[in-house]
Amino acid sequence: MDISDKKTVLDDAASIYQKREEKSERAKWKELKGFQAKWDHFRAYYLLKTAIWASVAVLVIYAGYAMLRPKKEQVLYVAILDAVLLNDETEELQAGYNEYLGIDEKTQESRFDNSMLVSGVRQTSSMQQLMTHVFAGEIDVIIVGESTFKGWGGVLFHPLSEQLPADLYEELSERFCYAPSQDGNGNVIEGEEKPYGLYVTDLFRGRKKPYGDYVTELLSGRENEAEPLVLGICGNSGNEKNAEEFVRYILQRDKAEDTQD
Numbered sequence: 001m002d003i004s005d006k007k008t009v010l011d012d013a014a015s016i017y018q019k020r021e022e023k024s025e026r027a028k029w030k031e032l033k034g035f036q037a038k039w040d041h042f043r044a045y046y047l048l049k050t051a052i053w054a055s056v057a058v059l060v061i062y063a064g065y066a067m068l069r070p071k072k073e074q075v076l077y078v079a080i081l082d083a084v085l086l087n088d089e090t091e092e093l094q095a096g097y098n099e100y101l102g103i104d105e106k107t108q109e110s111r112f113d114n115s116m117l118v119s120g121v122r123q124t125s126s127m128q129q130l131m132t133h134v135f136a137g138e139i140d141v142i143i144v145g146e147s148t149f150k151g152w153g154g155v156l157f158h159p160l161s162e163q164l165p166a167d168l169y170e171e172l173s174e175r176f177c178y179a180p181s182q183d184g185n186g187n188v189i190e191g192e193e194k195p196y197g198l199y200v201t202d203l204f205r206g207r208k209k210p211y212g213d214y215v216t217e218l219l220s221g222r223e224n225e226a227e228p229l230v231l232g233i234c235g236n237s238g239n240e241k242n243a244e245e246f247v248r249y250i251l252q253r254d255k256a257e258d259t260q261d
């Protein structure tokens with residue numbers, strides 16, 4: 001029997017022998033009936049891709065904005081150490097100083113940081129952070145307890161006679177905090193003390209104990225609330241004039257004539 005005469009089960013016109021034409025997505029979309037069907041199709045094939053591309057687009061736009069937008073000028077950086085001021089007090093102090101100095105918040109900013117604890121169990125990381133900012137010339141003013149301040153003396157600070165104008169220097173003589181002088185190698189000069197800081201306890205105290213028992217424990221039981229507070233202007237501050245104005249502000253003095261609007 002001739003094989004060519006053998007009948008096949010399927011006719012030559014059967015659909016499996018016909019060339020299939022792929023439908024376009026537009027055609028498929030038109031065939032879908034109702035919102036739910038279209039939503040299911042979109043969710044199955046396009047939702048994840050759309051989310052990924054949208055995320056990438058947002059990141060690119062944000063990165064571009066961050067790179068191209070003008071960086072604000074930092075007019076003052078005040079480091080308030082060992083939690084001697086609460087968050088709300090720090091924010092109030094910052095807002096008051098910004099208004100006093102008359103900064104343009106669109107192009108300028110100040111920084112008041114009360115997060116660093118340089119005494120107690122966390123002192124290592126905070127000290128590293130503090131010294132990095134200080135020696136980079138970023139921190140302008142430090143407020144801390146007396147014992148800690150005196151330990152730093154001439155290492156971080158210059159004498160107030162070099163930091164303040166003569167009239168303000170003489171007016172504040174009763175507030176001077178003296179500390180041992182040090183030479184260029186960090187060695188204490190025996191018998192020589194200079195005024196490196198100002199006692200400002202009365203300007204900031206009269207509050208609840210900072211952060212309650214939590215910080216008391218972190219400071220290893222040190223009665224930081226009872227210790228006098230001292231303010232110092234860092235020797236390599238890049239904003240000496242604004243640091244001087246901060247001293248005038250907390251003393252409720254008028255701005256220096258050449259800084260008034």
